[in-house]
Amino acid sequence: MSLSAHHEADFQLEGPLSGRKIVVAMSGGVDSSVVAALAARTGAEVIGVTLQLYDHGAAVKRAGSCCAGQDIRDARAVAERIGIAHYVFDYESRFRESVIADFANEYMAGRTPIPCVKCNMGVKFTDLFALARDLGADCLATGHYVRRVVGADGRAQLHRAADPARDQSYFLFATTQDQLDYLRFPLGGLPKGHVREIAAQIGLPVAMKPDSQDICFVPDGDYASVVRKVRPDADAGGDIVDVEGRVLGQHKGLIHYTVGQRKGLELGGLPEPLYVVKLDAASRRVIVGPKRALAVGAALLADINWLGGDFAGACMAKVRSLAKPVSAKLEGDRLLFENPEYGVAPGQAAVLYDGDRVLGGGWIAETVSAIPDPSHIHSPA
Incomplete structure (x- = not known):
C-alpha cells in the first residue's frame, strides 16, 4: 500500500490542511500510530494524546494491554519518530470508577458487561473529545476500524469497516452525533495488513507490535480476579438449578458464569448437556437448561x-x-x-x-x- 494512496480527504477536512490542527488518540499500538503518521504527512499541526489509565509500575509488564506503561513509551517513541507533539494525561481514577468498577458491578448483578463500549462512551470519547476541543483541534482522529460517511444532509454517519474481520462498529454504537461529526477514522477503508505495511514503510517502531486484547485491564482473561478486587463478596456461592427450579449442584460465585456457558458447571450424570440460561443475582442462583432453553x-x-x-x-x-x-x-x-x-x-x-x-x-x-x-x-x- 503506497503512502500516496492517502490524501487529505482521509481526514475529511475541507481545504488545505496546512492551517489545520488534528489531535490523534495514541494508544501505543500500530493502528493509532499509523493514523498519527498519516496526519503528520498532510501538513496539519498534529498533537498526539495518550490517556494513562493504569498505575505505571503495575502496568509496565502487562502484555496485550493498551494505555499502560510500555504503551505510553511506545506512543512517545512514535511521536518522536514522526516529529509531532505528544502529551500524556492521567485518567487512572476516572477509568477505575467509570469502567473497572462498572465491570465488576455488572458481573455481580448477573449481567455480561462490555467494558470497551463503556470506555469509548466515557474516557476515550467524552473526555478525549473535550481535551481535543480545549487544544483547539479541528477534529479528533482514532485508529478504530469503522468508516465515517458524510450523508446528503451534511451530517456524519457511522458505517462498518471495509474489512469485516476488523470491524469495530459494535463497540462504537453509543457514539453521539456530535461526537461523530468531530471524529475521524482514517483506517476504516483499509485491511489490517495494509496498515502494518504503512507502518513498516514509515519505519515506525511498533510496526509488528501485537494487537491488544479486547479487555485491556483483565490479565490472562481472569475476569474473576479483577472483580474480586472491586467486590470482595464476589465469591459468594449458591445453587445451580434447572429451569424447573430443581437444585442440581452448587457454584462458587456468579462471576464464574455467563449466559450460554457450558463448560465449568461440573454437573455429572445428566442425560444431555446443560448451558447457563440465566443468572439470578437476587437469589445467587445459576439457572441451567438444554440448548433450546437459550x-x-x-x-x-x-x-x-x-x-x-x-x-x-x-x-x-x-x-x-x-x-x-x-x-x-x-x-x-x-x-x-x-x-x-x-x-x-x-x-x-x-x-x-x-x-x-x-x-x-x-x-x-x-x-x-x-x-x-x-x-x-x-x-x-
Whole structure:
C-alpha cells in the first residue's frame, strides 16, 4: 500500500490542511500510530494524546494491554519518530470508577458487561473529545476500524469497516452525533495488513507490535480476579438449578458464569448437556437448561442511542461482538428477532444496522424466551 494512496480527504477536512490542527488518540499500538503518521504527512499541526489509565509500575509488564506503561513509551517513541507533539494525561481514577468498577458491578448483578463500549462512551470519547476541543483541534482522529460517511444532509454517519474481520462498529454504537461529526477514522477503508505495511514503510517502531486484547485491564482473561478486587463478596456461592427450579449442584460465585456457558458447571450424570440460561443475582442462583432453553425471541433495550435517519422498523441486529447480524425489528424499546437467537445476555449490547450503516443500539436489559414457558422444557425420551 503506497503512502500516496492517502490524501487529505482521509481526514475529511475541507481545504488545505496546512492551517489545520488534528489531535490523534495514541494508544501505543500500530493502528493509532499509523493514523498519527498519516496526519503528520498532510501538513496539519498534529498533537498526539495518550490517556494513562493504569498505575505505571503495575502496568509496565502487562502484555496485550493498551494505555499502560510500555504503551505510553511506545506512543512517545512514535511521536518522536514522526516529529509531532505528544502529551500524556492521567485518567487512572476516572477509568477505575467509570469502567473497572462498572465491570465488576455488572458481573455481580448477573449481567455480561462490555467494558470497551463503556470506555469509548466515557474516557476515550467524552473526555478525549473535550481535551481535543480545549487544544483547539479541528477534529479528533482514532485508529478504530469503522468508516465515517458524510450523508446528503451534511451530517456524519457511522458505517462498518471495509474489512469485516476488523470491524469495530459494535463497540462504537453509543457514539453521539456530535461526537461523530468531530471524529475521524482514517483506517476504516483499509485491511489490517495494509496498515502494518504503512507502518513498516514509515519505519515506525511498533510496526509488528501485537494487537491488544479486547479487555485491556483483565490479565490472562481472569475476569474473576479483577472483580474480586472491586467486590470482595464476589465469591459468594449458591445453587445451580434447572429451569424447573430443581437444585442440581452448587457454584462458587456468579462471576464464574455467563449466559450460554457450558463448560465449568461440573454437573455429572445428566442425560444431555446443560448451558447457563440465566443468572439470578437476587437469589445467587445459576439457572441451567438444554440448548433450546437459550432461544430468545425478543430483547428489551435500555438507553438506546440513535444515529440513523428515517427508520421503518426492520433492521439487522448484532447482539454480540463476534456474532453475525440477524434479521430483526425494533418496536419502541423492544427488539424482535425474526428467528430465535441464542446466547443473548443482559448487559450486552444490541447494535442495529441498515446494510453497513449503524443505525444505533441499546443495552440489553432483559430477554424474552422464544419458548412460552421454559419451565416446561423436558429432555427428549
